[in-house]
Amino acid sequence: MPFTFLQHMADTRSEIAQLGEFGLINKIKHNVSLRNASSLVGIGDDAAVIDAGNDCVLLSTDILLEGIHFDLSYMPLQHLGYKAVAVNVSDIAAMNGTPEQITIGLGLSNRFSVEAVELLYEGIRAACENYNVDLVGGDTTASSSGLVLAISVIGRAKRERISYRNGAKVNDIICVTGDLGGAYMGLQVLVREKKVFIDNPAAQPDLENHEYVVGRQLKPEARMDIIHELADLNIVPTSMIDISDGLASEVLHLSKASNVGIKLFEDKIPIDNNTFDTALEFKLDPIVIAMNGGEDYELLFTINQLDFEKVKNHPDIHFIGHTHENSTQNILISKAGTIVPIQAQGWKHF
Amino acid sequence: MPFTFLQHMADTRSEIAQLGEFGLINKIKHNVSLRNASSLVGIGDDAAVIDAGNDCVLLSTDILLEGIHFDLSYMPLQHLGYKAVAVNVSDIAAMNGTPEQITIGLGLSNRFSVEAVELLYEGIRAACENYNVDLVGGDTTASSSGLVLAISVIGRAKRERISYRNGAKVNDIICVTGDLGGAYMGLQVLVREKKVFIDNPAAQPDLENHEYVVGRQLKPEARMDIIHELADLNIVPTSMIDISDGLASEVLHLSKASNVGIKLFEDKIPIDNNTFDTALEFKLDPIVIAMNGGEDYELLFTINQLDFEKVKNHPDIHFIGHTHENSTQNILISKAGTIVPIQAQGWKHF
Numbered sequence: 001m002p003f004t005f006l007q008h009m010a011d012t013r014s015e016i017a018q019l020g021e022f023g024l025i026n027k028i029k030h031n032v033s034l035r036n037a038s039s040l041v042g043i044g045d046d047a048a049v050i051d052a053g054n055d056c057v058l059l060s061t062d063i064l065l066e067g068i069h070f071d072l073s074y075m076p077l078q079h080l081g082y083k084a085v086a087v088n089v090s091d092i093a094a095m096n097g098t099p100e101q102i103t104i105g106l107g108l109s110n111r112f113s114v115e116a117v118e119l120l121y122e123g124i125r126a127a128c129e130n131y132n133v134d135l136v137g138g139d140t141t142a143s144s145s146g147l148v149l150a151i152s153v154i155g156r157a158k159r160e161r162i163s164y165r166n167g168a169k170v171n172d173i174i175c176v177t178g179d180l181g182g183a184y185m186g187l188q189v190l191v192r193e194k195k196v197f198i199d200n201p202a203a204q205p206d207l208e209n210h211e212y213v214v215g216r217q218l219k220p221e222a223r224m225d226i227i228h229e230l231a232d233l234n235i236v237p238t239s240m241i242d243i244s245d246g247l248a249s250e251v252l253h254l255s256k257a258s259n260v261g262i263k264l265f266e267d268k269i270p271i272d273n274n275t276f277d278t279a280l281e282f283k284l285d286p287i288v289i290a291m292n293g294g295e296d297y298e299l300l301f302t303i304n305q306l307d308f309e310k311v312k313n314h315p316d317i318h319f320i321g322h323t324h325e326n327s328t329q330n331i332l333i334s335k336a337g338t339i340v341p342i343q344a345q346g347w348k349h350f
Numbered sequence: 351m352p353f354t355f356l357q358h359m360a361d362t363r364s365e366i367a368q369l370g371e372f373g374l375i376n377k378i379k380h381n382v383s384l385r386n387a388s389s390l391v392g393i394g395d396d397a398a399v400i401d402a403g404n405d406c407v408l409l410s411t412d413i414l415l416e417g418i419h420f421d422l423s424y425m426p427l428q429h430l431g432y433k434a435v436a437v438n439v440s441d442i443a444a445m446n447g448t449p450e451q452i453t454i455g456l457g458l459s460n461r462f463s464v465e466a467v468e469l470l471y472e473g474i475r476a477a478c479e480n481y482n483v484d485l486v487g488g489d490t491t492a493s494s495s496g497l498v499l500a501i502s503v504i505g506r507a508k509r510e511r512i513s514y515r516n517g518a519k520v521n522d523i524i525c526v527t528g529d530l531g532g533a534y535m536g537l538q539v540l541v542r543e544k545k546v547f548i549d550n551p552a553a554q555p556d557l558e559n560h561e562y563v564v565g566r567q568l569k570p571e572a573r574m575d576i577i578h579e580l581a582d583l584n585i586v587p588t589s590m591i592d593i594s595d596g597l598a599s600e601v602l603h604l605s606k607a608s609n610v611g612i613k614l615f616e617d618k619i620p621i622d623n624n625t626f627d628t629a630l631e632f633k634l635d636p637i638v639i640a641m642n643g644g645e646d647y648e649l650l651f652t653i654n655q656l657d658f659e660k661v662k663n664h665p666d667i668h669f670i671g672h673t674h675e676n677s678t679q680n681i682l683i684s685k686a687g688t689i690v691p692i693q694a695q696g697w698k699h700f
Contacts, residue, residue, distance in 0.1 A: 014464040024464070024490055028471055032485050036450045038506070039484040048486035050451055050504060053403025061487060061502055063455035067494035100386045101400055105413035105500050114364040114374070121378055134389040135382050136398035137411060140374055144417035150455050150500030152411055154400060156388070 044257075045165050046094035046241060047155065056162060058155035060091035066146030073197075074190040074205075077116055079218045081123025084149050087244065089131045089222035090297045092155030094242035096163040096227060099131055099155045104138040107148030131224055161231075163240035163301065168258035172238050172302035174321040175311075177223050179270040180247055181286065184293025185278040186210070186217030212274035220297040226317070227299075233310045237301035246292040249344035250300050255323075255330050258302075262330040262342065264321035291332070292345045394607075395515050396444035396591060397505065406512060408505035410441035416496030423547075424540040424555075427466055429568045431473025434499050437594065439481045439572035440647045442505030444592035446513040446577060449481055449505045454488040457498030481574055511581075513590035513651065518608035522588050522652035524671040525661075527573050529620040530597055531636065534643025535628040536560070536567030562624035570647040576667070577649075583660045587651035596642040599694035600650050605673075605680050608652075612680040612692065614671035641682070642695040 016024060029043045040056065041049035047060035064070060064084055072080070085102060092099040104124060108117065128135055133153070193205040207214055222242075230237065239258050241250045247269070251262045271290045279286040302323060303311070311317050330342040366374055379393045390406060391399035397410035414420060414434055422430070435452060442449040454474060458467065478485050483503070543555040557564055572592075580587065589608050591600045597619070601612045621640045629636040652673060653661070661667050680692040 012463075012465055015460075016458060016462065016464055016467065017460070019464055021490055024467065027464070027468070028485075028488075028490075031471065031475060034484045034486070035482055036484050038450050039486055042484060042486040043488070048451060048453065050407075050486070052407060053405070055403070057400075057402060057407055057504070059451065059453060059487065059502070059504060061453040061455050061500065062489045063457055063491055063498060063500050065457050065491060065493050065498060068457070068492050100388050101398060101409065103398065103409060103411040103502060105411045107413055107415050107418070107498070108366060110365075110367070112366065113362075114366055114369055114377070115362055117366065117374065118377070121381065125381060132385055134384045134386050134392060135378075136384070136389055136392040136400070137409065138378075138393070139412045140371055140378075141413055141415060142418050143415050145495030148413060148415060148457070148498055148500075150411065150413050150498075150502075152409070152453060152500075152502035154407070154409060 041164070046091040047097070049095070049162060055156050056159050058092050058095050058097045058157060059152065060088060061150065061152045062088050062091070064149040064151070066148070071194070072147065074194055075218060077119040078123035078126070081120040082127040083218070083220060084151050085124055085127035085131065085133065086220055086222045087297060088151045088153040089127070089133065089224065090242040090244070092153055093222050093224055093227050093299060094240050095155065095157060096161055096230070096237060096240060097155035097157035098227070099133045099153050101136045101154040102128065102133050103136060103152045105148070105150030106138065106140045107143030108140070109143045109146060112147065131222060161236050163237040165239055165241050165254055165257035168239035168254055168260050168302040168323050169304070170260055170323055170325050171305060172323045173305060173308055173319055174251070174262065174264065174300070174302050174323065176243070176247065176270065176298055176300050176318050176320050177226050177316055178296065178298040179272040179275065180243065180296050180298060181279065181289035181293040182213045182216035182272055182275040183220060183295035184289055185275050185282070186213035186215065188282055189214055189278065190217060210274070210278060212272060213278050216296065220295060222297060223299045229314070235303060235307045235310060237303055240299060240301035243296050243298045243300050245294045246345070247300065248291045248342050251342060252330060252344050254300070254302065255327055258323070259327045260323040261326040261328070262321065263324055264332045264342065266332055266334045268318060268320040270318045291342070391514070396441040397447070399445070399512060405506050406509050408442050408445050408447045408507060409502065410438060411500065411502045412438050412441070414499040414501070416498070421544070422497065424544055425568060427469040428473035428476070430499070431470040432477040433568070433570060434501050435474055435477035435481065435483065436570055436572045437647060438501045438503040439477070439483065439574065440592040440594070442503055443572050443574055443577045443649060444590050445505065445507060446511055446580070446587060446590060447505035447507035448577070449483045449503050451486045451504040452478065452483050453486060453502045455498070455500030456488065456490045457493030458490070459493045459496060462497065481572060511586050513587040515589055515591055515604055515607035518589035518604055518610050518652040518673050519654070520610055520673055520675050521655060522673045523655060523658055523669050524601070524612065524614065524650070524652055524673065526593070526597065526620065526648055526650050526668050526670050527576050527666055528646065528648040529622040529625065530593065530646050530648060531629065531639035531643040532563045532566030532622055532625040533570060533645035534639055535625050535632070536563035536565065538632055539564055539628065540567060560624070560628060562622060563628050566646065570645060572647060573649045579664070585653060585657045585660060587653055590649060590651035593646050593648045593650050594644055596644045596695070597650065598641045598692050601692060602680060602694050604650065604652065605677055608673070609677045610673040611676040611678070612671065613674055614682045614692065616682055616684045618668060618670040620668045641692070
């Protein structure tokens with residue numbers, strides 16, 4: 001075949017936006033087979049699972065791109081570094097594992113100074129310290145456009161303690177940690193204040209009464225505390241996922257992977273007062289925000305009813321519903337008692 | 351501290367270009383300590399080394415950015431996918447390990463169609479098949495600028511068979527696989543033909559007599575064949591690195607890490623005829639290209655003299671010099687017998 005320029009321009013063209021991120025992942029996954037005996041679980045969960053003798057090694061990768069995942073006008077570089085590590089640690093938490101090593105791939109345009117890179121690494125180091133993770137490698141390169149961060153994290157778990165997305169059984173209790181929707185409302189506040197700042201650079205951002213939600217957006221924490229507590233209580237969640245795209249999207253993942261139906265109760269969904277008030281201020285329905293706002297990085301998991309006694313008084317684990325037999329019936333029971341089908345409106349970046 | 355916009359803009363500003371990639375990595379490395387017992391080796395070699403029972407797990411990450419590492423006008427997407435995997439596999443080869451799993455982080459702007467992504471994955475899959483690597487995960491996202499590829503690879507090696515950069519001893523034999531400078535000359539040909547194409551889009555690129563060097567640029571191979579052969583011969587290189595930035599840059603890494611001097615002989619440096627002729631056509635000195643051209647992904651390693659008998663007739667391993675005591679004296683003996691200090695002119699992307 002003669003070499004021609006631009007030979008990758010195919011004759012037909014289908015838009016990725018039509019297929020969506022999950023459609024694209026399914027297409028990729030479809031053609032992939034596993035050859036190595038050490039590859040226990042591949043694409044499709046929060047992390048890959050790799051045989052490592054007595055333990056399993058967990059591996060997860062995220063890329064964070066300027067202009068898509070963060071805006072440096074309101075995301076301080078230390079916080080960005082911290083968050084980049086935290087969201088990856090959260091993927092290991094979601095497997096019921098413990099993070100141990102991390103690599104950082106960094107693409108930098110020439111508007112970044114050495115000092116800026118040091119601020120970024122200050123945040124990365126703070127997160128590594130907090131989560132007891134070692135920065136063991138990476139790649140640093142120029143970027144012709146914005147800041148590019150690619151993080152891979154290695155975690156570890158005993159094989160029998162790993163929680164997959166596909167392990168939920170009928171009549172399991174659905175649990176969620178912390179509270180939901182805060183990170184999304186924090187983003188709305190920051191976007192609003194940025195507009196004010198652009199119109200008048202002398203204006204101070206007005207974040208009064210919004211510290212909580214802004215903090216949820218700028219400095220999320222991976223819930224490793226919960227993972228350690230579950231281990232202490234000798235509970236292995238029957239299924240688990242972290243909430244990065246929104247509760248609705250994540251429960252549907254669990255439903256599909258585990259082949260069970262999901263029934264949630266609106267009055268059980270945890271929403272912080274500050275999130276609630278901020279949503280109303282923005283004329284948004286707090287429950288819609290809690291169901292669909294992403295980036296909270298809380299854990300969603302299911303437990304066997306027999307484990308309920310052990311956690312029923314936990315101050316930061318909320319019991320929001322239960323699984324049932326019909327995997328096509330994923331519903332939210334509203335406070336008024338009406339049945340609302342759960343639909344993923346999660347964060348679409350394509 | 352009150353929140354302000356753009357608070358990451360530090361008061362002082364030092365340019366990354368002044369510090370250079372390796373200076374920046376040293377700065378990052380300086381502040382990093384390892385906490386987990388499983389983190390055997392962190393930043394500073396081709397891959398991190400992690401304890402995994404009987405074996406060690408090797409972990410390496412690369413990011414490839416459009417406009418910095420590749421130009422899609424002459425890099426077909428299948429080849430890009432193949433190369434992205436191969437260069438990561440090469441990092442595992444450079445540790446004397448075997449690659450097993452890979453994750454792909456992908457940032458796509460809306461000019462990429464589903465068909466384009468499929469072409470990219472065609473190349474990724476072909477490389478996975480060739481190197482017996484499993485694609486086990488990744489992340490797919492929109493990108494506001496060009497194509498972003500972040501690859502992490504996991505490999506495996508017996509602890510006592512790992513080759514580090516710092517293991518070369520005095521009077522070891524310096525070996526290099528394949529031939530050097532081809533990938534660089536291939537890039538020069540492609541850049542020249544792209545200019546012709548821009549001036550006249552109807553012109554067919556003239557790659558006649560340059561297939562070899564263009565192939566070296568567009569479809570490099572990781573030298574896993576050599577790794578398997580060394581294992582069969584029961585040779586563990588005393589030190590090893592892959593040639594991504596150019597021979598001169600890599601021998602200086604080995605010299606510094608191992609604290610030995612390097613002595614190379616110009617007449618032993620392997621240069622393919624096609625690379626030689628193309629260099630002359632571009633009025634470039636072939637030996638300068640072989641010493642400094644990057645992206646060949648051949649292996650540079652040192653062996654104990656006692657192992658020489660086992661490999662001396664290998665058709666694709668070249669014995670280009672030896673180590674000596676004085677680590678500050680890194681020299682090339684020219685064909686005329688003159689002594690030339692080795693200086694890294696490797697690929698600077700900052």
